[in-house]
Amino acid sequence: MISIRRRISAWMLPGLAAVWLVGGVVVYRTHRSATFAAIDSENMVFIRMIRMNQRSQSRGPGPGRGRGNRERAPASLLSEEGVFYQVWDLDGKLLAKSKHLAEFDLPLPEAKGEAIDRQTLVLPSQLRLRTVGMTFGAGHFNDADPESGRPAHAGGSGGGPMAVIIVVARDLSDADARLKTTLFGITGTGLVIIAGMAFLLRMALRNSLRPLDDLAAAVSNVDPSSLDARFSTGKEPLELTPVVFHLDSLMERVEKGFLRERRFGADLAHELRTPIAEMRTKLDLAAKWPEERNEEFFIATREINMRMHRVVDTMLELAHLENSDGSSPVESVLLAPLVAETWALLRERAEARQLKTEIHCPDDATVRGKFELWKHILANLFSNAVDYTSVGGSIHFDLCEDGIALCNTVDGLSTGDVGQMFERFWRADGSRSDSNHSGLGLSLVQACAHDMGFHATASLKKHEDGEQFVICVRRKTGK
Amino acid sequence: MKLLIVEDSKHLREDLAKALRHSGHVVDVAEDGEEGLWMAKESPYDTVVLDIMMPKMDGLTVLSEMRRAGIQSPVLLLTARNTVDDRVQGLRKGADDYLGKPFDLAEFLARVDALCRRGHGQHSPxxxxxxxxxxxxxxxxxxxxxxxxxxxxxxxxxxxxxxxxxxxxxxxxxxxxxxxxxxxxxxxxxxxxxxxxxxxxxxxxxxxxxxxxxxxxxxxxxxx
CATH class of the missing domain: 1.10.10.10 (Winged helix-like DNA-binding domain superfamily/Winged helix DNA-binding domain)
Known part of the structure; x- marks a missing residue:
């Protein structure tokens, strides 16, 4: 499993180590170069002193030699411990040499001519030396620049010091020790910093990812009894805000779906169990008290039976339509006679409720689909309209673009009710005990419409007589 | 005993009332939650039989309102919602018994009798x-x-x-x-x-x- 903590740590710590390594190498090498440069510089000073000694020896003591006396290097310096020198003439004849070198000879400069030669070498005794070699021409002295390393030119008037090759070497033990200390320092500091960074990174990740852990804990606590839980606290980090927002949206949808399922279960239980309970109670009553076996008992029993029959038939019809692929042939259905036939069955009920009715359906009006399904649709829509229109209200039927529309005035219906109308077994509160309807009518209308490539929609709108409920069955766009 | 039946199903309401009257009880009926609550507040009943899914006011709300009003009459919930959650919810709201639809009439009458007895501190029949x-x-x-x-x-x-x-x-x-x-x-x-x-x-x-x-x-x- 991918872990954000591990992924960040896996990038950060090796990355930091690499940066530290490169930095350390640069620092070490710079320091080493500076150390060697300082040693080379000291060696050059030493070479100059040797050259001064050589010059003073070639001139000898006398009046006017004050400058020479002043520039002569003290012998103690030339015998300084850890510093070695060797002097040759240009023919390679050894002129002078440090006693400490014993039998070992310093290497002649590899660089030809007057260039300064720098080398690092190891004595047989494992002593590491840094050498600087330089060739001096005859008669010149001061023009050897130790800083630039440019030697004096040979030749010139006689009487000057002879041309020589001087090599000075210096023991690197101290410098190596200092460099080693520097290396250990860089390495140690790097390790401490990386360890510190690892700790800080861990703490930072723990603190930064805590809201994620909290969110995970909150999500894991959600169960069917706490679907109203929401995760937004207003304090979550910016990065988590979209996640929390989408989780809350998801929870809202889940809660709505769960409530819909629960409502459906309760409605289904009510619609199916109540008539069974009615029938059973009626039979138990008649069995225990024979005087209850009267005409009313038989009429009521038949009525309950018929209601159960209607519910079962509608559910089977719905199941059939759901499994239909809609491929059965459609025809052009003449609407006028179908509407007239349907309305004829309901006219009496409508008149009893003093409903005003307007039906606009031209004789030649047709609609594509299946005759039986349109019959179901019209029967359910008109039946609902007659039963649920407020007393003395109005019903208006008309054709609309690619379908039909039925409007009726209603009382006590909310927009929320309209949104749930096509759910199975849904009934407005006031009609729960109505035994003429089971709450499946509009589900059946929708299923019939879908099977023919139509779609039923419901809405509420303001009307001069009050609220008006509008239901349209239209051909689906693009089909 | 005087009983109140609050049930939206006309057949069930009338038949239960008949059975209880045959059993020697005095029975009032209400067809929705609002009417049931009003009657429960107006008159003392030895037991109230209450459906849950009803128009105007559901049975659980009626029950809560009854208890809030200090009405201590035993309540038998009678409903098609018969899951454990529904039963637990009903009992926690203050119901004394719960009977799921459909039910045996004899069991219903026995439960009503038991509730009436318990309401008067009498445990034996x-x-x-x-x-x-x-x-x-x-x-x-x-x-x-x-x-x-x-x-x-x-x-x-x-x-x-x-x-x-x-x-x-x-x-x-x-x-x-x-x-x-x-x-x-x-x-x-x-x-x-x-x-x-x-x-x-x-x-x-x-x-x-x-x-x-x-x-x-x-x-x-x-x-x-």
């Missing part, structure tokens, strides 16, 4: 006071082992008084408990019933069903 016995299951009364031939009204009055011995009940209170909302009440019907009941109890009938002048009647346990 047989109420005994001295040599007088009242069987709430068979709706029969006997004295010294000899059955008493009581009408439904006389049985109801005797059981009402026996459940609260020593407590004076006014004529108005007795009427409320013995007659439903639709029943016709004659002015002397209680006095007449008391008269007949005393006679059937024996020569000491007036010492068992006692009169407190200006206040009403009360039950006194007969000596053995």
């Amino acid at each position: 047989v109420i005994t006071a001295g040599d007088l016995e009242l069987n709430t299951n068979s709706k029969e009364a006997s004295r010294s082992g000899k059955p008493l031939d009581l009408t439904a009204r006389e049985y109801a009055l005797l059981s009402l008084l026996m459940l609260e011995p020593g407590k004076v009940l006014s004529r108005m209170q007795i009427e409320e408990r013995l007659y439903d909302e639709s029943g016709s009440r004659m002015s002397n019907v209680i006095d007449s019933t008391v008269y007949h009941l005393r006679n059937k109890l024996g020569p000491d009938g007036s010492e068992i069903i006692c009169t407190r002048r200006g206040q009403g009647y009360f039950f006194q346990i007969p000596a053995l």
Whole structure:
């Protein structure tokens, strides 16, 4: 499993180590170069002193030699411990040499001519030396620049010091020790910093990812009894805000779906169990008290039976339509006679409720689909309209673009009710005990419409007589 | 016992009321939650039978409102919603029993009787006071082992008084408990019933069903 903590740590710590390594190498090498440069510089000073000694020896003591006396290097310096020198003439004849070198000879400069030669070498005794070699021409002295390393030119008037090759070497033990200390320092500091960074990174990740852990804990606590839980606290980090927002949206949808399922279960239980309970109670009553076996008992029993029959038939019809692929042939259905036939069955009920009715359906009006399904649709829509229109209200039927529309005035219906109308077994509160309807009518209308490539929609709108409920069955766009 | 049935199904409401009346109870009915709550607040009932899914106000809300109003009548929830969650929710809201639809009528009647008894602190179906016995299951009364031939009204009055011995009940209170909302009440019907009941109890009938002048009647346990 991918872990954000591990992924960040896996990038950060090796990355930091690499940066530290490169930095350390640069620092070490710079320091080493500076150390060697300082040693080379000291060696050059030493070479100059040797050259001064050589010059003073070639001139000898006398009046006017004050400058020479002043520039002569003290012998103690030339015998300084850890510093070695060797002097040759240009023919390679050894002129002078440090006693400490014993039998070992310093290497002649590899660089030809007057260039300064720098080398690092190891004595047989494992002593590491840094050498600087330089060739001096005859008669010149001061023009050897130790800083630039440019030697004096040979030749010139006689009487000057002879041309020589001087090599000075210096023991690197101290410098190596200092460099080693520097290396250990860089390495140690790097390790401490990386360890510190690892700790800080861990703490930072723990603190930064805590809201994620909290969110995970909150999500894991959600169960069917706490679907109203929401995760937004207003304090979550910016990065988590979209996640929390989408989780809350998801929870809202889940809660709505769960409530819909629960409502459906309760409605289904009510619609199916109540008539069974009615029938059973009626039979138990008649069995225990024979005087209850009267005409009313038989009429009521038949009525309950018929209601159960209607519910079962509608559910089977719905199941059939759901499994239909809609491929059965459609025809052009003449609407006028179908509407007239349907309305004829309901006219009496409508008149009893003093409903005003307007039906606009031209004789030649047709609609594509299946005759039986349109019959179901019209029967359910008109039946609902007659039963649920407020007393003395109005019903208006008309054709609309690619379908039909039925409007009726209603009382006590909310927009929320309209949104749930096509759910199975849904009934407005006031009609729960109505035994003429089971709450499946509009589900059946929708299923019939879908099977023919139509779609039923419901809405509420303001009307001069009050609220008006509008239901349209239209051909689906693009089909 | 006086009972209230709050049920939106007309058939069920009427049939349950008939069965309870056959069993000697006095029954009022309401067809939605609002009406049921109003009736429960208006009159004392020995048991309320309450459906959950009803128009206007659901049964659980009615139950909560009843308990909030201090009505302690035992409540039997009667509903098609029969899951464990529904039962637990109903009982936690203050119901005393729960019966899922469909149900056996005999079981329903037995549960209602049990709730009525428990409402009066009586756990046994047989109420005994001295040599007088009242069987709430068979709706029969006997004295010294000899059955008493009581009408439904006389049985109801005797059981009402026996459940609260020593407590004076006014004529108005007795009427409320013995007659439903639709029943016709004659002015002397209680006095007449008391008269007949005393006679059937024996020569000491007036010492068992006692009169407190200006206040009403009360039950006194007969000596053995």
